Amino acid sequence: MSSDALIDSLAAALDARPDDLPLRLHLATLLLDAGRGGEAIAQIGQALAREPGSEEAQALMQRALTGGVTPPAPAGPPPGQHADGTADPLAAYERELADIVPPRFARAGDEPEPVAGDADRIYDVEVSGIRLADVGGMAAVKERLELAFLGPLRNPQLRKMYGKSLRGGLMLYGPPGCGKTFLARAVAGEMGARFISLSIVDVLDMWMGNSERNLHELFQAARRNAPCVLFLDEVDALGHKRSQVSSSSMRTLGNQLLAELDGMEGSNEGVFVLAATNTPWDVDPALRRPGRLDRVVLVLPPDAEARRSILEYHLRERPIAGIDLRKVVAATEEFSGADLAHLCETAAEFAMADSVRTGEVRMIEQRDLERALKEVRPSTRPWMATARNVAMFANEGGVYDDLVAYLKMRKLL
CATH class of the missing domain: 3.40.50.300 (P-loop containing nucleotide triphosphate hydrolases)
Structure with a gap:
């Protein structure tokens, strides 16, 4: 299995078990190894939000923020000991409260030098x-x-x-x-x-x-x-x-x-x-x-020209035959761009299911889009219902005059 496929599988499993800290950190490690630092930081951040004291998560975050390179361990006595080898009774408490209480003394080498443009990364x-x-x-x-x-x-x-x-x-x-x-x-x-x-x-x-x-x-x-x-x-x-x-x-x-x-x-x-x-x-x-x-x-739902462009974009790499775009454009007046993408995806699913059932591969046809139109409903209608109330009762200072004009044109007001 490729690394991308494994990452996708782990991400899907994590959606079902968002509190699984070891799984989240394993996914973050794979993302770092794949050079996807931004996604890894997001996963590590969620892990630290759930368990701020996780040393493994803190180490991974340090690695992510230094470009994926694990910093070398600083020279000095082991944690919890003085330089002479005797135990440090406050070291355990200092480590436990490191995210809340600053250390008693700042030591050279503890903090990396600030790098210009670090936030840009x-x-x-x-x-x-x-x-x-x-x-x-x-x-x-x-x-x-x-x-x-x-x-x-x-x-x-x-x-x-x-x-x-x-x-x-x-x-x-x-x-x-x-x-x-x-x-x-x-x-x-x-x-x-x-x-x-x-x-x-x-x-x-x-x-x-x-x-x-x-x-x-x-x-x-x-x-x-x-x-x-x-x-x-x-x-x-x-x-x-x-x-x-x-x-x-x-x-x-x-x-x-x-x-x-x-x-x-x-x-x-x-x-x-x-x-x-x-x-x-x-x-x-x-x-x-x-x-x-x-x-x-x-920003209104796409007009006829925009709907045609969006439909052409989402059908351009799919096998199609006998599509009457003008008819589809006319039937999708209230559809958003996301709705149109879903419409094309649904039509492709119908054509693929038919090919599997009959054992004969066929193109996506007008009938598939018409069938999809019966299932996919425009998602803009609930928003328009709320917007109508705002336009009627809360248009203070004329902020929503353009919305009022659109609703009147559509005979919704």
Whole structure:
């Protein structure tokens, strides 16, 4: 069995037994050996969250953070002994409480020297190869992104004349599965900028103060790599309405996010903040004030042109014959991009099952897609029902005027 197949098998087993610490550490070791350091760190972090005192997990984390190389053991007396060989009565307690209480004395060689760009290695800094031309349809969204980010970057003289800063923030919202993350990557690729994606799991930590530090380090990585697009996925989780948050730690984290967006912790020049959420009505209003995420763009389910592009993309490497794309596009008006991908996958399953049953391999045909249409339902309808209530009763200041216009056009309002 190949290493990738073994890793996939262990990951599947871990999904069924998430508290199995030896299995998680074994998976992390294989990921490190395969050069997949970021995934290994995520697994080790979960292991340490469950058992902070695990020496094996701490050793693996040290190996992961030093590029996969196990550091040499420091010279000196064995743990628990003085240099003269006598027992050290406090050594056992010091090791047990090492994650909580700092050591009595700092010894030379205990801590590695800081390495420039170390956070960039921990937090994946990508170079996106996607362009806006790769995004089918969505002309209105592309135009808004052009005005907000791309135009000022391409015209430095005009930017200087009009006093337009390179910093900025924009929030994408809409039903799930409609391509908000893909759009953010396309913006980074169009700008030739680095791309960093931040989600709640990259930030939250069980120890007080660590979540705020993690958030600061992510913003610092973006500042070092400017021009950079920093993508805040599920921003409602990081910046939920503080009036509805009972946890003091989450309120503090929200305050830290506001400070980072304001540039109080460092200059945000050249850092373009894009955020995405399915529930903008749950985002703290302070995040949408001028200078922060002050521009809001609605990302709707793909239009006919975009649906055709998405269907062609997901069918391009599959054996197809006699597909009437125009008919399928017309029947999938409320489908998200993820729904369309699921539709193609379901049609392929029907054709494959038929081939297995008859013993004769056949192409994916129109009948398979039509059968799939009877089973796959658009996932955007529940979101639209919630959005309708928001548009009717909570459109304060006209924030959701574009949503109101869309719902009226669809005769849903």
